[in-house]
Amino acid sequence: xxxxxxxxxxxxxxxxxxxxMTASGCGGTGRxxxxxxxxxxxxxxxxxxxxxxxxxxxxxxxxxxxxxGLLTAMGxxxxxxxxxxxxxxxxxxxxDVPIIVSVAGNSVEEYxxxxxxxxxxxxxxxxxxxxxxxxxxxxxxxxxRHPGAAASVVRAVRTHSRPGLPVLxxxxxxxxxxxxxxxxxxxxxxxxxxxINTLEGMAIDPETLRPALTGVSGACRGPPSARSRSAASTRxxxxxxxxxxxxxxxxxxxxxxxSSSSRGRPPSRSAPPCSTTRPxxxxxxxxxxxxxxxxxxxxxxxxxxxxxxxxxxxxxxxARSRRPPNRARPEK
Amino acid sequence: xxDTPVQTSATVLTVRQVQDYHAITLVAAAIAxxxxxxxxxxxxxxxxxxxxxxxxxxxxxxxxxDYGGTVELVFADTEPGTAWLAGLRSRDQVDLVxxxxxxxxxxxxxxxxxxxxxxxxxxxxxALADTLLRRGCQVHFVLGGPxxxxxFGSRMAQRIGDSATITTExxxxxxxxxxxxxxxxxxxxxxxxxxxGCGPTALLRSVTQVAGExxxxxxxxxxxxxxxxxxxxxxxxxxxxxxxxxxxxVTRMVRACADGPVLRGDRVRWGDLGxxxxxxxxxxxxxxxxxxxxx
Numbered sequence: 069x070x071x072x073x074x075x076x077x078x079x080x081x082x083x084x085x086x087x088x089m090t091a092s093g094c095g096g097t098g099r100x101x102x103x104x105x106x107x108x109x110x111x112x113x114x115x116x117x118x119x120x121x122x123x124x125x126x127x128x129x130x131x132x133x134x135x136x137g138l139l140t141a142m143g144x145x146x147x148x149x150x151x152x153x154x155x156x157x158x159x160x161x162x163x164d165v166p167i168i169v170s171v172a173g174n175s176v177e178e179y180x181x182x183x184x185x186x187x188x189x190x191x192x193x194x195x196x197x198x199x200x201x202x203x204x205x206x207x208x209x210x211x212x213r214h215p216g217a218a219a220s221v222v223r224a225v226r227t228h229s230r231p232g233l234p235v236l237x238x239x240x241x242x243x244x245x246x247x248x249x250x251x252x253x254x255x256x257x258x259x260x261x262x263x264i265n266t267l268e269g270m271a272i273d274p275e276t277l278r279p280a281l282t283g284v285s286g287a288c289r290g291p292p293s294a295r296s297r298s299a300a301s302t303r304x305x306x307x308x309x310x311x312x313x314x315x316x317x318x319x320x321x322x323x324x325x326x327s328s329s330s331r332g333r334p335p336s337r338s339a340p341p342c343s344t345t346r347p348x349x350x351x352x353x354x355x356x357x358x359x360x361x362x363x364x365x366x367x368x369x370x371x372x373x374x375x376x377x378x379x380x381x382x383x384x385x386x387a388r389s390r391r392p393p394n395r396a397r398p399e400k
Numbered sequence: 401x402x403d404t405p406v407q408t409s410a411t412v413l414t415v416r417q418v419q420d421y422h423a424i425t426l427v428a429a430a431i432a433x434x435x436x437x438x439x440x441x442x443x444x445x446x447x448x449x450x451x452x453x454x455x456x457x458x459x460x461x462x463x464x465x466d467y468g469g470t471v472e473l474v475f476a477d478t479e480p481g482t483a484w485l486a487g488l489r490s491r492d493q494v495d496l497v498x499x500x501x502x503x504x505x506x507x508x509x510x511x512x513x514x515x516x517x518x519x520x521x522x523x524x525x526x527a528l529a530d531t532l533l534r535r536g537c538q539v540h541f542v543l544g545g546p547x548x549x550x551x552f553g554s555r556m557a558q559r560i561g562d563s564a565t566i567t568t569e570x571x572x573x574x575x576x577x578x579x580x581x582x583x584x585x586x587x588x589x590x591x592x593x594x595x596x597g598c599g600p601t602a603l604l605r606s607v608t609q610v611a612g613e614x615x616x617x618x619x620x621x622x623x624x625x626x627x628x629x630x631x632x633x634x635x636x637x638x639x640x641x642x643x644x645x646x647x648x649x650v651t652r653m654v655r656a657c658a659d660g661p662v663l664r665g666d667r668v669r670w671g672d673l674g675x676x677x678x679x680x681x682x683x684x685x686x687x688x689x690x691x692x693x694x695x
Contacts, residue, residue, distance in 0.1 A: 096635060100658065103404040103406075104405075123684075124683050127675045129629055133453065
């Protein structure tokens with residue numbers, strides 16, 4: 069391509085012909101997009117976040133259309149690392165496009181395990197660490213909400229992946245101070261940052277007075293979310309000292325609109341009994357109550373159709389709202 | 401390749417009201433020539449700058465060779481996206497992706513086929529009927545709906561089919577009752593060898609059940625489920641998942657758009673639609689479930 073020289077991009081040691089990448093999840097397995105354009109025209113293809121085990125994700129409806137954008141609550145569906153390495157990755161590696169594998173997990177060990185499994189796979193261009201996953205060891209609080217937790221998963225992936233393989237940290241936006249978390253990730257060995265994961269959103273069906281999504285709240289995509297993304301990028305890149313090099317993943321391509329996963333929470337293992345399993349409510353809906361459930365059928369307890377309490381959101385705010393560790397900012 | 405879907409900007413030829421539904425004819429030659437009965441198209445609604453990002457998926461009623469190739473869709477106006485579609489005029493442009501999904505599998509020999517439809521979903525059966533008739537199959541229709549205005553294509557079915565049975569819940573056309581009530585009788589009378597279904601999920605469930613009672617294979621198009629839950633139509637978004645019982649006995653969550661919309665009726669776990677069954681592959685493992693905790 070004649071323009072490749074001008075738009076060639078570097079993220080750490082990762083060299084791309086152009087800065088356009090798929091956002092994780094928005095490209096599916098790659099096969100779905102292949103009929104519509106040549107995948108090798110992308111700078112890089114980022115896979116859907118892969119976890120250790122197969123995951124079915126959340127029940128339907130997983131998507132709700134609102135005037136302010138699209139809400140999705142997927143629950144990180146995926147085939148698991150085993151099937152991914154066996155069936156999905158080999159096809160992608162044949163496509164003549166750098167492959168960035170997005171990894172996710174519910175524990176630091178899971179991240180490390182996946183990084184170890186990817187170590188022996190030739191052809192993977194980089195690893196993207198999706199830190200927007202609930203940490204089971206921390207009562208389901210998202211790794212990406214706390215600098216220490218985010219750094220620990222980045223460090224785990226860094227340690228167990230092939231030396232020299234670029235590691236990108238994909239940051240969650242719904243945090244107190246994204247800069248602190250970004251710095252922690254860079255310190256832990258991230259070669260680059262991906263900004264940003266999706267923003268939290270919620271829609272209520274005015275007829276049923278229930279959340280439109282089975283997952284209660286979901287990820288907001290579309291025009292408003294795109295605006296916040298660019299805002300977050302400007303905010304973050306300024307004070308980041310970029311120990312090695314720090315780059316955002318470029319603006320998401322237009323068909324990011326076709327949405328997809330990359331966010332979700334598994335049901336909490338320590339979920340309280342159903343009677344107290346209320347979805348989290350925004351403050352403005354404080355008086356809103358879930359209507360009493362219909363008479364439960366004998367089969368219902370085993371169904372996962374009932375909304376589970378998303379961990380980390382229902383507990384008292386103060387549990388984690390302490391200030392992040394003080395850090396000298398270069399500009400102040 | 402001729403079986404890969406294409407994205408195209410289609411020109412609207414006509415939009416007209418048919419009974420309680422709307423029929424839109426689009427000039428899309430590339431889609432018309434690739435189409436096989438059972439496949440669907442995904443339309444972007446609301447125009448180029450719309451906040452409505454979800455594509456609407458519709459089965460194809462008819463494909464014609466006029467103007468290089470046209471595609472006709474039938475839909476019910478139920479939400480703002482379909483209202484936008486119904487308000488289009490001729491020569492407007494619509495972004496269209498298709499043909500998508502797996503088509504109906506066709507019998508190799510000329511056998512007797514029963515086509516069961518409900519609501520606007522019945523429209524997708526007519527393209528199938530054309531193909532079956534060309535292959536020398538006998539085609540019998542059973543169409544149902546709440547009232548006469550919501551049974552799509554009853555006249556057409558009577559004209560092209562070897563027989564057509566209409567049921568309405570209020571008795572305004574054909575027999576009063578549900579499709580399920582007449583199915584066993586029609587299967588016995590026609591001696592059907594295979595049952596095809598397209599329509600609301602409850603209808604497909606009963607079609608599968610009755611076909612199973614007679615030991616007949618059933619192929620159903622879960623187009624209505626796809627319309628309710630789907631968002632992209634091409635298999636990327638993973639929002640139209642439904643539990644399917646595999647050959648190996650394992651239940652997997654499959655995409656209605658990419659792995660369907662035509663599925664073997666006996667493979668779909670109809671009772672668990674809209675949920676992740678606890679025994680599905682990758683289902684969340686809930687530990688310490690206490691008996692009676694749901695009180």
